[in-house]
Amino acid sequence: MADQLGDLLVQKGFLSPERVEQLVLESKRQNMKLGQYLIREGILKREQLGEVLSEQEGKPYMDASAILQALENGGLNSAAKLSTFFNKPTDQLMGLMRTYRLIPIGKTEKGIQAVLVPPIDKNTLKRLRDYFKAEVDYAVTTEQDFSDVVVANFFNLETLTKAKEEQVVIREVKVTSLDLLATEASAETALNILFFDAAHRGATDIHFLSAPTSCIIKYRIDGMVQEMVQIPKSLAEEAITRVKVLSDMDIAEKRRPQDGQFDLVVENQSYSIRVATVGSIYGENMFLRLLYRRSLRTGLDSLGMLPEQVQAIREMIRKPYGIVVTTGPTGSGKTTTLYALLKEIYETRDKNIITIEDPVEYDFEGITQIQINPKAEITFSGTLRSALRQDPDVILVGEIRDEETMKTAIDAALSGHLVLSTLHANNALAAVARFMSMGADPMLVASALNCVMAQRLVRVWDAVSETYRGRLGIFEILPMDDELRKMISSRADIVDLTNAARRKGFMTMEEIAKIRVDQGITTWEEVVRVVGGGIQ
Incomplete structure (x- = not known):
């Protein structure tokens, strides 16, 4: 994508070929997208980048103010309103938005309207179609416009990003039985209970195994796998999505194997959590390995x-x-x-x-x-x-x-x-x-x-x-x-x-x-x- 963007910047006379080559290398060193780097360094104005991205994708460009106005007009200017409108769990939808740099702004007769940050490939569009079960008609925006809209309207998305970059901290969980997970519980609460309980039992692994109507939770303790509890399938799906967000994994991909990792603190004890997911005939399975960071x-x-x-x-x-x-x-x-x-x-x-x-x-x-x-x-x-x-x-x-x-x-x-x-x-x-x-x-x-x-x-x-x-x-x-x-x-x-x-x-x-x-x-x-x- 950087090469395509660089070519367009040269064609439009914004930069010379030599300068583009130099900036591509510098942006990679900074682990940033080329466009994002150009704006940060003041080399390109935001609207100039938007113009180039629009030509590259063959789609209209929407800046932050236009996106905010569209959300306001549709009554979609909060995470709760957005998740209700699209009938998706909030954590799941916010995770999808962060992963794909996506802002859904409405619906049409044919599908949904959205704004995306390039690069946008066929696989991305297919996964979005699969997720929303509808066609995706989109405009493009810059990374900076995307961030401005998120900060203004969807703080939960930034909270998830922050949680991924930092440590998940569990100080205390008051639970007398894992059977409580079989009743109503949020994904975050369920995970906190499981991590707290597994740590206290000395478990090295937690398994989420999909069954026809539920999800079986197993621990590995002293090398032996033992079933602990069964939880509602819907709760397991939300918990898996949350772990994927924390591990920087693709939340829309539920069939192919994926691997990830995040840090966890349970009662001042640090853990690295290795994550592996894979699709099975009854749904997605997840395997968590708890690596105790100890002296x-x-x-x-x-x-x-x-x-x-x-x-x-x-x-x-x-x-x-x-x-x-x-x-x-x-x-x-x-x-x-x-x-x-x-x-x-x-x-x-x-x-x-x-x-x-x-x-x-x-x-x-x-x-x-x-x-x-x-x-x-x-x-x-x-x-x-x-x-x-x-x-x-x-x-x-x-x-x-x-x-x-x-x-x-x-x-x-x-x-x-x-x-x-x-x-x-x-x-x-x-x-x-x-x-x-x-x-x-x-x-x-x-x-x-x-x-x-x-x-x-x-x-x-x-x-x-x-x-x-x-x-x-x-x-x-x-x-x-x-x-x-x-x-x-x-x-x-x-x-x-x-x-x-x-x-x-x-x-x-x-x-x-x-x-x-x-x-x-x-x-x-x-x-x-x-x-x-x-x-x-």
């Missing part, structure tokens, strides 16, 4: 490793360079393990430490913590390259997700940095194969790897109360030595690598689990559930 208290000795494993990993992180990687499914404690390693390094050596995460899960004073944001083009690989120019000794990369991040991490390790990260693989030895399947050179992998770990969390059995209380880690730890490096370089298969590792004392997760069962720390049933079958 780190966990040390290596309290993770669940055997004493000899703690000693082995301590030796690996004393090395000045190389990669230490841990694997495991979501929610298996990988980030906690990496931060326990960082804590050990920080307390025993004077090092410059940088973390690159999505999101930052622990507050750690004295190190540099960076949260990635793909929408703002702040990626793992790009941030890792930048971090290498900031004189680091140790770098934590939240996850090696792609080939580019992997190769940059290997380069960092081989150029004198200690890199800690996570990887998706079933066990420690499979992580070695995973590097190769992502396109890494076996010789470079062999040279870079210091240690590979795999982990799971099992519930701890309390024999006195005969219930499970809390969870503990079960770990595979495979330090690299010359023989294993040589085998990796020559592309040895997993069976040969496993046999060589076992000759050096390597124990599989199943063998570690058996030790914990024999010690009475957990049960066979729990081990089979978490680690899998085949336990002897």
